[in-house]
Amino acid sequence: MSTSQGEPMPDxxxxxxxxxxxxxxxxxxxxxxxxxxxxxxxxxxxxAPRPATDTDIEREMGRLAAASGDADGVLxxxxxxxxxxxxxxxxxxxxxxxxxxxxxxxxxxAAGDLPAGPSRSGKIRIGDRMFRGMSIGSGLIIxxxxxxxxAFLVVKAWPALSKDKANFVLSRDWSTDGKVLRFGIVDLxxxxxxxxxxxxxxxxxxxxxxxxxxxxxxxKRLATPVxxxxxxxxxxxxxxxxxxxxxxxxxxxxxxxxxxxxxDFIPIFDKKNVATGTIFDAGIVLAVMIxxxxxxxxxxxxxxxxxxxxxxxxxxxxTRWEMIRxxxxxxxxxxxxxxxxxGLGRALGETVAMYLILSxxxxxxxxxxxxxxxxxxxxxxxxxNAAEFESPTSAGAYIAAGxxxxxxxxxxxxAARAIVNRRKEFS
Amino acid sequence: xxxxxAPPAFGASKGSGRRKVKNNVMTGLVWLxxxxxxxxxxxxxxxxxxxxxxxxxxxGWFTHSQRGLTFTDPGGGAYHxxxxxxxxxxxxxxxxxxxxxxxxxxxxxYGNNWLARITTFMVDILTGVPSIxxxxxxxxxxxxxxxxxxxxxxxSLALVLLMVPVVVRTTEEMLKLVPNELREASYAxxxxxxxxxxxxxxxxAFTGITTGVVLGIAxxxxxxxxxxxxxxxxxxxxxxxxxxxxxxxxLMIRDQVNNLGASYGLNADGARVKxxxxxxxxxxGAALTLILIVMLLNLIARLVGRFNKVSN
Numbered sequence: 155m156s157t158s159q160g161e162p163m164p165d166x167x168x169x170x171x172x173x174x175x176x177x178x179x180x181x182x183x184x185x186x187x188x189x190x191x192x193x194x195x196x197x198x199x200x201x202a203p204r205p206a207t208d209t210d211i212e213r214e215m216g217r218l219a220a221a222s223g224d225a226d227g228v229l230x231x232x233x234x235x236x237x238x239x240x241x242x243x244x245x246x247x248x249x250x251x252x253x254x255x256x257x258x259x260x261x262x263x264a265a266g267d268l269p270a271g272p273s274r275s276g277k278i279r280i281g282d283r284m285f286r287g288m289s290i291g292s293g294l295i296i297x298x299x300x301x302x303x304x305a306f307l308v309v310k311a312w313p314a315l316s317k318d319k320a321n322f323v324l325s326r327d328w329s330t331d332g333k334v335l336r337f338g339i340v341d342l343x344x345x346x347x348x349x350x351x352x353x354x355x356x357x358x359x360x361x362x363x364x365x366x367x368x369x370x371x372x373x374k375r376l377a378t379p380v381x382x383x384x385x386x387x388x389x390x391x392x393x394x395x396x397x398x399x400x401x402x403x404x405x406x407x408x409x410x411x412x413x414x415x416x417x418d419f420i421p422i423f424d425k426k427n428v429a430t431g432t433i434f435d436a437g438i439v440l441a442v443m444i445x446x447x448x449x450x451x452x453x454x455x456x457x458x459x460x461x462x463x464x465x466x467x468x469x470x471x472x473t474r475w476e477m478i479r480x481x482x483x484x485x486x487x488x489x490x491x492x493x494x495x496x497g498l499g500r501a502l503g504e505t506v507a508m509y510l511i512l513s514x515x516x517x518x519x520x521x522x523x524x525x526x527x528x529x530x531x532x533x534x535x536x537x538x539n540a541a542e543f544e545s546p547t548s549a550g551a552y553i554a555a556g557x558x559x560x561x562x563x564x565x566x567x568x569a570a571r572a573i574v575n576r577r578k579e580f581s
Numbered sequence: 582x583x584x585x586x587a588p589p590a591f592g593a594s595k596g597s598g599r600r601k602v603k604n605n606v607m608t609g610l611v612w613l614x615x616x617x618x619x620x621x622x623x624x625x626x627x628x629x630x631x632x633x634x635x636x637x638x639x640x641g642w643f644t645h646s647q648r649g650l651t652f653t654d655p656g657g658g659a660y661h662x663x664x665x666x667x668x669x670x671x672x673x674x675x676x677x678x679x680x681x682x683x684x685x686x687x688x689x690x691y692g693n694n695w696l697a698r699i700t701t702f703m704v705d706i707l708t709g710v711p712s713i714x715x716x717x718x719x720x721x722x723x724x725x726x727x728x729x730x731x732x733x734x735x736x737s738l739a740l741v742l743l744m745v746p747v748v749v750r751t752t753e754e755m756l757k758l759v760p761n762e763l764r765e766a767s768y769a770x771x772x773x774x775x776x777x778x779x780x781x782x783x784x785x786a787f788t789g790i791t792t793g794v795v796l797g798i799a800x801x802x803x804x805x806x807x808x809x810x811x812x813x814x815x816x817x818x819x820x821x822x823x824x825x826x827x828x829x830x831x832l833m834i835r836d837q838v839n840n841l842g843a844s845y846g847l848n849a850d851g852a853r854v855k856x857x858x859x860x861x862x863x864x865x866g867a868a869l870t871l872i873l874i875v876m877l878l879n880l881i882a883r884l885v886g887r888f889n890k891v892s893n
Contacts, residue, residue, distance in 0.1 A: 281773055286775070289684070289686045289687035290687055290696070291683075292680050292683035293688070293696065296700055299707070299745075302718070303714065303715070306726070307718060309721070310726075359614065363614025363615065366611050367611045367615045371612070380615065386876070386879075387622055390803075390875070391871055392804075392805065393868075394803070442621045449618075473600055505712055505805070505806035506809070510835075536810070537809050540810045543720065559711060560710065560711070564706060566709075568706065571702070
């Protein structure tokens with residue numbers, strides 16, 4: 155499975171994060187777990203949980219080490235408790251998530267709460283309290299970090315924004331070196347969005363195809379290497395994509411671009427005499443770069459298609475494509491959308507590849523909707539002018555652009571998460 | 582990986598006319614999309630290997646810097662850049678890993694309340710923060726506000742923002758996979774919670790966490806945007822993370838891009854001749870070195886993952 159991937163994925167329900175499940179009888183009746191094992195497998199009575207002993211722990215550890223294989227990879231919503239660990243587990247550790255906050259209600263089994271000897275218990279409480287404090291502190295650091303990112307960008311952008319003599323949203327000017335600050339983001343917004351949209355248009359169908367290929371078409375022997383190869387695309391640093399796009403791909407795409415000039419009655423294919431470094435080139439490289447994350451998310455939801463739905467489609471005599479249309483696609487729709495949005499978030503913020511590939515349009519050139527023209531994105535604009543950052547006011551203008559980019563990606567990512575999470579509640 | 586559920590034997594021949602055609606067309610398209618995805622990967626890897634291998638295998642690549650060399654001078658290596666990359670990424674790892682693991686412990690072992698939900702949300706947001714925004718934040722905080730000078734350490738700090746969410750996510754997944762019974766058995770023996778986490782939960786999930794850490798390192802090793810904003814390139818060896826310009830592989834690549842044009846000089850007879858340009862060699866050599874480092878890390882992560890004790 156791809157849990158080792160850095161990319162976030164729709165995570166399973168919390169089942170193991172709760173230590174209060176020792177109260178077996180009460181919790182086991184909480185609801186039917188998705189996959190109910192017969193309560194006694196090895197003829198061992200399991201209904202009466204017995205106190206764990208030293209040897210029990212040893213034994214469980216040994217079993218745990220042995221149970222490293224994927225027991226059953228098909229039924230997705232199953233408790234994290236590995237079913238092959240032992241049978242009393244099904245009773246002891248309830249498969250249902252118990253929403254009990256350990257902070258308000260410490261687990262009765264925690265040693266610190268047992269009426270142990272006063273001297274011992276006091277010591278333990280200190281250790282527990284310190285450790286909990288450290289981990290909560292780390293959580294707070296993360297929150298503080300994100301808040302600080304927003305806050306510092308606002309604080310540093312504000313002086314430049316207040317001195318901006320042009321309309322920040324609608325102006326096409328960008329002059330920050332003189333006495334008078336005049337800058338606006340409309341050109342950057344256009345460049346960022348058009349490049350990302352081209353990448354999305356190219357990458358979405360292909361990533362869906364690959365995800366279907368891996369989960370539905372390829373034989374298992376082929377599926378794993380293919381998934382690995384697609385992950386390799388994600389491992390290539392963006393600057394390498396950048397130099398490849400600049401030196402190899404853009405010249406190779408020039409004939410394609412010239413062929414598309416024949417369609418110049420459509421405004422976006424207007425001929426602009428820019429040979430390489432066009433929005434078109436950058437969009438294609440960006441499509442390759444966002445392909446892995448979009449594939450990973452779609453693959454993840456396609457793999458979770460309930461087996462019953464697939465088998466029902468087969469039973470109705472569906473062809474493979476009909477089966478996919480009837481069971482896989484409807485089940486995975488939210489995942490597809492959120493995968494596409496996460497890809498979009500990645501595309502909006504991609505810096506170095508865009509910075510190397512896109513040629514800068516001349517200052518004051520009239521606006522054109524053509525994709526055969528140079529452009530600047532928020533990120534490439536900032537990277538292009540990193541040398542100008544010595545003066546605080548001019549840096550402020552770029553920080554303002556960075557703030558807009560931060561807000562854009564924030565909205566796109568939050569929306570993608572919201573879709574994933576909503577889907578999870580229903581599935 | 583879900584095993585492909587095979588259609589029943591008669592299912593393959595099911596469908597007639599339009600349905601069959603449609604099915605075949607879609608099958609073709611799905612195979613085609615896989616083929617299309619392979620094109621850039623193979624093309625890119627071939628390019629980098631073809632153009633970078635001889636530069637990388639040349640004598641001195643791993644032991645020499647670019648000090649005093651222009652792009653028409655032969656020789657030199659990437660030692661300064663490799664050193665800088667290792668230092669910056671190493672420092673970033675040193676800061677990120679403890680924070681990330683503690684956050685994951687908090688989310689899995691302690692958190693089931695509003696604070697944990699906010700933290701989870703913030704980790705998600707951090708995952709999506711563009712690297713250039715992370716760089717601007719460090720710039721705004723340490724350089725513009727606290728008056729720091731360009732140095733490798735600031736690039737490391739920006740990378741921390743990018744690495745922490747990756748490690749938190751994988752560690753969280755791994756801790757969730759640790760069976761509750763282990764925790765319960767430990768509690769039953771009277772072991773306090775923190776000791777249970779340190780001695781039982783973390784060791785059980787150790788390989789999984791290692792995989793996450795290595796993937797996190799691989800993620801930030803190739804990042805360039807923070808380096809562009811927060812540290813300046815130098816062809817000299819600078820082992821000091823905390824002051825002065827420092828090279829790194831991405832910045833070395835970036836530096837060579839400037840020198841790709843042709844250059845002319847005078848030969849012994851005074852005639853104007855085109856000089857050999859060594860910049861492309863160095864550019865692709867550095868790119869290949871960077872890819873190899875990142876791929877090696879990914880490979881290590883996968884190998885370590887094989888030995889994982891807990892599995893889903």
